Amino acid sequence: MNKVFVTLALILTGLILFSFQSTNFNDDDELSIDSLRKVYSKPTEQWPKPTVDKGAVFQELGELPPSPVDLKNDSVKNVVELGKILFFDPRLSGSNQISCSSCHAPDLHWSDGRQVSVGHDHLTNIRNAPSLENVWFYKRLFWDGRAASLEEQAESPVAAHNEMHQDMKALPKKLNKIKGYQPFFTAAFGSKTITNKRIFESLATFQRSIVSRRTPFDRFLARDKKALTDQQIVGLHLFRTKARCINCHNGPLFTDNEFHNDGLTYFKRKYEDLGLYNVTKKPE
């Protein structure tokens, strides 16, 4: 007798859950592609209310802000130009064969397309090379967020034994022997003196000038209403509402610029990577 009750209760619960789900789905479904296109063609402030969880910091999607690097300012431009030359110069590496651009290639969206990057003596890295597009935006650098500025970040791969493997103490002297650099350091910093601080300041400033190309979504936001297909508009709505992607992937760069524990740590398995935890040692 008990068994029958339990079975009936289970079936009933299932039916109730299913009916709720079904109702929910139909609610969303009612929005036709025509009505969706109409509402998403309006300014972002008039878009449908996003589905945001309690506590999530929300900013609406929107047009990309420009890079803060003012290339019309000659003194900034000189620093960027020096940084660009350094970025593509393999002599910043111990072997004189690997440059920043080896793993951050402009024609591969300033990354390298590899599963993990291959560095000095073909040693591999444990994480892949991040793109540098719009990198000026990020508050913390490296996948584990261990650097607080691009200046701080840039030194690590140059020195790392499995990346560029350059003796940092020897670097200024080494570049000092290359006569061609002198006018560029003078233009950027007022004197031909080469220091690691100047090297990484110019590398960081150059990287802040790297921005992404316009995407169909950028054109859509700029009132080109044909830039997105029907399927893409349905996806945009799903992204902002039912699928709840927008909770973290929001704002003009589709990120809240924060770190979240999403559980994908491979804890105690082959590819374990505890990320930010290894930096802060805070379980959060």
Next chain:
Amino acid sequence: MNKVFVTLALILTGLILFSFQSTNFNDDDELSIDSLRKVYSKPTEQWPKPTVDKGAVFQELGELPPSPVDLKNDSVKNVVELGKILFFDPRLSGSNQISCSSCHAPDLHWSDGRQVSVGHDHLTNIRNAPSLENVWFYKRLFWDGRAASLEEQAESPVAAHNEMHQDMKALPKKLNKIKGYQPFFTAAFGSKTITNKRIFESLATFQRSIVSRRTPFDRFLARDKKALTDQQIVGLHLFRTKARCINCHNGPLFTDNEFHNDGLTYFKRKYEDLGLYNVTKKPE
């Protein structure tokens, strides 16, 4: 008066041409996606007649033949294994930092995704790195077909000043100093002697073992009739008939394995590349 006649004649010609085109288009159009899917689900011998120009050498599309490298044969397998180690070893380059795999990376379909490859001292090449998938099939190697075998081909990038920049005379001695290679040369060739001939024979044999992964089209040919979408089946029919792609892109590898003068030489312009002409000096 003359002008009127000429104008009328032009309009008439236009109308006639247009009506022919229109008829032609409707002929193709009659094939519904259902009838196309039905006929393309049959064995390739029963597919619709392809549109092949006079003189074109035609072979029907079909399942990929296997690599001729027999990995079940131990003596072949030993050569492949040595070739694989050499392929990924940067010590085959003058700087000890660049290997074949630097530009032919397995996770980028055995190419590098770059517009042109970057070699020794960051010198650039004039053409991009071709994929090595199914490379055993090709009769002539390099984009300009200047090598007749993989053995002949493999030496060039190792020696080229803008690729691996290795002194070829010094290479066997250099590898001879690496004790770890001896058992592999012995297993592959019966003695530990290292010669350039053995190096490039094993590199070539390894490369002949590199094959592409199965694509939806491969699965479609193997009777998985859901592997292609409606749009893809329409494209397949267009490819084989009206668009005449099949004239050159035919057979199991979508190529007739020949060179054709398609006029894209950039003659006397910045990116001029006369390809095979520079090799044969035959205007054809």
